[in-house]
Amino acid sequence: MAGWEAIRTEVLARIRSRAWPLGTLIPTEAALAQEFGVARATVNRALSELARAGVLERKRKAGTRVAALPVRKATLDIPVIRAEVEARGEVYGLRLLRCDLAQPPVPVLARLGQDVGEMLHIETLHLASGRGFALEDRWLNPAILPTPLPDFAAISANEWLVAHVSYASGDISFAAEPASDAAAAALGIAQGSAVFVTERCTWAPDAPITWVRLVHAPGYRLSTVL
Amino acid sequence: MAGWEAIRTEVLARIRSRAWPLGTLIPTEAALAQEFGVARATVNRALSELARAGVLERKRKAGTRVAALPVRKATLDIPVIRAEVEARGEVYGLRLLRCDLAQPPVPVLARLGQDVGEMLHIETLHLASGRGFALEDRWLNPAILPTPLPDFAAISANEWLVAHVSYASGDISFAAEPASDAAAAALGIAQGSAVFVTERCTWAPDAPITWVRLVHAPGYRLSTVL
DNA sequence: ATTGCTATTATGTCTGCACATATTCCAAAG
DNA sequence: CTTTGGAATATGTGCAGACATAATAGCAAT
Numbered sequence: 001m002a003g004w005e006a007i008r009t010e011v012l013a014r015i016r017s018r019a020w021p022l023g024t025l026i027p028t029e030a031a032l033a034q035e036f037g038v039a040r041a042t043v044n045r046a047l048s049e050l051a052r053a054g055v056l057e058r059k060r061k062a063g064t065r066v067a068a069l070p071v072r073k074a075t076l077d078i079p080v081i082r083a084e085v086e087a088r089g090e091v092y093g094l095r096l097l098r099c100d101l102a103q104p105p106v107p108v109l110a111r112l113g114q115d116v117g118e119m120l121h122i123e124t125l126h127l128a129s130g131r132g133f134a135l136e137d138r139w140l141n142p143a144i145l146p147t148p149l150p151d152f153a154a155i156s157a158n159e160w161l162v163a164h165v166s167y168a169s170g171d172i173s174f175a176a177e178p179a180s181d182a183a184a185a186a187l188g189i190a191q192g193s194a195v196f197v198t199e200r201c202t203w204a205p206d207a208p209i210t211w212v213r214l215v216h217a218p219g220y221r222l223s224t225v226l
Numbered sequence: 227m228a229g230w231e232a233i234r235t236e237v238l239a240r241i242r243s244r245a246w247p248l249g250t251l252i253p254t255e256a257a258l259a260q261e262f263g264v265a266r267a268t269v270n271r272a273l274s275e276l277a278r279a280g281v282l283e284r285k286r287k288a289g290t291r292v293a294a295l296p297v298r299k300a301t302l303d304i305p306v307i308r309a310e311v312e313a314r315g316e317v318y319g320l321r322l323l324r325c326d327l328a329q330p331p332v333p334v335l336a337r338l339g340q341d342v343g344e345m346l347h348i349e350t351l352h353l354a355s356g357r358g359f360a361l362e363d364r365w366l367n368p369a370i371l372p373t374p375l376p377d378f379a380a381i382s383a384n385e386w387l388v389a390h391v392s393y394a395s396g397d398i399s400f401a402a403e404p405a406s407d408a409a410a411a412a413l414g415i416a417q418g419s420a421v422f423v424t425e426r427c428t429w430a431p432d433a434p435i436t437w438v439r440l441v442h443a444p445g446y447r448l449s450t451v452l
Numbered sequence: 453a454t455t456g457c458t459a460t461t462a463t464g465t466c467t468g469c470a471c472a473t474a475t476t477c478c479a480a481a482g
Numbered sequence: 483c484t485t486t487g488g489a490a491t492a493t494g495t496g497c498a499g500a501c502a503t504a505a506t507a508g509c510a511a512t
Contacts, residue, residue: 004465022389028492039467044493054303060493061475072304074398077280078452163248172300173449176402176422176442194420196402202452216402223399226304226428230495254462265497270463286463287505 007036007046015055015066023068026056076224078172078200080159081136081214085128093127096153097186104139104211111201112208116141120149122157125186131217132187138212144204158212165209170202174222183215196220233262233272241281241292249294252282300450304398304426306385307362307440311354319353322379323412330365330437337427338434342367346375348383351412357443358413364438370430384438391435396428400448409441422446 011032014020026032029047033040047064050056054073058064085092101118109115120140126133138157150160177197184191198214237258240246252258255273259266273290276282280299284290311318327344335341346366352359364383376386403423410417424440 002466030492039469040493041468041495042466044495045465048494058493059475060473061491063492072398073301074304075299075301078298078300170452171449172298172452173447174400174422175447176420176444178420192418192420194402194404194418196400200452218402221399221401223397226396226398226426228496256462265499266463267465267498268496270465271495274464284463285505286503287461287507289462 002036002038002042004042004045004049007032007038007043008049010036011046011050012055020066022066025063025065028063072226074224074226076222080156080162081126081134082156082159085126085133088128090128091130093130094153094156095125095127097123097125099123099149099152101142108139108211111199112139112203112211114208116143116207118142120145122152124152124156126156132189133217134220135183135186135215136212137215138210140210141208143207144209157210161210165204170200172198172200174198177215179215187215187217189218193218196222228262228264228268230268230271230275233258233264233269234275236262237272237276238281246292248292251289251291254289298452300452302448302450306388307352307360307382308385311352311359314354316354317356319356320379320382321351321353323349323351325349325375325378327368334365334437337425338365338429338437340434342369342433344368346371348378350378350382352382358415359443360446361409361412361441362438363441364436366436367434369433370435383436387436391430396426398424398426400424403441405441413441413443415444419444422448 011026014026015022020026027035029040029043032043032047036043047056047058051058051064052073055067056064057067079087082092099120099122102121103117104112104119104121120142122136122138122140124136124138126136136157140157144165150164152160175197176194178192179187179189179195181191183195184193187195189195195218196216198216200210200212200214202209237252240252241248246252253261255266255269258269258273262269273282273284277284277290278299281293282290283293305313308318325346325348328347329343330338330345330347346368348362348364348366350362350364352362362382362384366383370391376390378386401423402420404418405413405415405421407417409421410419413421415421421444422442424442426436426438426440428435
């Protein structure tokens with residue numbers, strides 16, 4: 001028995017086999033290190049990994065216990081849309097529908113948490129092999145943009161941002177909604193169809209960067225392994 | 227400059243400030259360790275963390291480079307439904323709609339990847355303060371169940387499983403769909419409404435455990451910080 | 453030009469030790 | 483009885499050094 005992965009596997013096996021039931025305290029790192037004949041650091045690595053996965057709960061002095069209600073943590077990759085389209089073997093394209101300065105609506109301001117005056121409003125239709133793939137509605141803080149503006153008809157705002165703007169934090173959420181008239185028309189689907197919607201918000205340390213809402217064409221699926 | 231978190235922060239700052247542009251090779255661990263005056267292991271910890279977050283790409287011998295297309299990785303917590311309902315300050319309830327042995331339909335078999343004959347088919351309506359919260363359609367491998375069967379009218383199959391069955395792997399996916407007649411009726415919504423659907427599949431090392439599909443009531447949102 | 457071996461090199465992991473830090477527990481003081 | 487103030491202890495992090503492993507690059511032979 002050597003290697004932190006082997007130890008992680010063994011510990012996981014004991015949890016799964018109920019040798020260490022849910023909610024119980026497991027032996028200390030030192031004890032496990034001795035049992036497995038490895039350094040404590042190796043046990044630490046294995047247990048930390050399991051703690052991050054939500055299988056264990058660790059507290060200094062209190063010890064390590066098996067999580068009572070294992071909250072499954074799934075990690076999803078949020079790719080750039082172009083990469084997503086190309087990964088399906090289709091040809092990516094984009095059409096800029098609008099790009100102008102305007103006062104963002106209240107819901108957007110609320111999500112951004114700060115009013116920076118007029119923002120750049122961009123609407124883009126992302127295409128996969130010519131068919132509508134996703135409709136993007138974005139509000140961008142103009143303070144972070146250079147003059148002249150980047151050519152958002154050539155490069156998607158998202159890709160320009162990841163390449164040129166540093167940012168600190170953000171959040172993302174997913175929901176199912178009926179397609180609005182505009183979205184339905186742009187994607188060529190029936191109005192009111194169930195569409196998958198992604199909303200993302202990102203901030204630089206000091207100011208909001210962008211709020212974006214993506215309406216995916218029907219059939220879109222977000223998946224990951226547990 | 228000491229502590230792996232400080233180093234992670236500094237490296238991140240250099241990436242964000244474009245001191246190390248996207249796609250470029252950054253100095254080796256040994257070089258950074260010398261520059262920051264720490265042990266190589268400390269640099270390794272910091273860089274590994276960033277690699278897991280998708281900011282860096284590392285390969286043996288090839289070195290470490292700034293990810294060209296930073297794929298944002300978001301981690302979602304998949305809670306037990308009861309916990310989710312109670313976290314909203316509502317009262318959880320469940321209604322068992324059906325529970326019988328049957329041959330699973332082909333799509334379910336396809337997802338499970340293996341035919342184990344008849345499976346236990348369970349339909350449950352999860353309630354939040356009496357209102358429909360989610361409709362669960364589940365197929366369970368009877369081989370993993372005890373006799374007599376657990377009382378799935380008292381405890382949800384999901385909770386029983388996390389408490390009694392060990393499992394190895396699984397996957398999960400999310401999509402937007404129109405509500406089927408049955409789902410609409412159970413949740414008390416208009417037929418065809420856009421609903422958020424979660425599909426999960428789990429396997430023990432040797433055999434499939436369960437396939438489950440959750441139709442969430444409209445308004446459901448899955449969110450996380452980036 | 454292509455294939456196959458080898459030396460090189462950067463990261464991955466381990467060890468054994470040390471100190472830091474958070475938290476529990478118990479005992480003494482009020 | 484409550485509060486306060488230490489020990490005691492388990493995890494978190496650090497260091498220096500070592501070997502393992504993967505992947506590259508260069509060279510040689512076909």
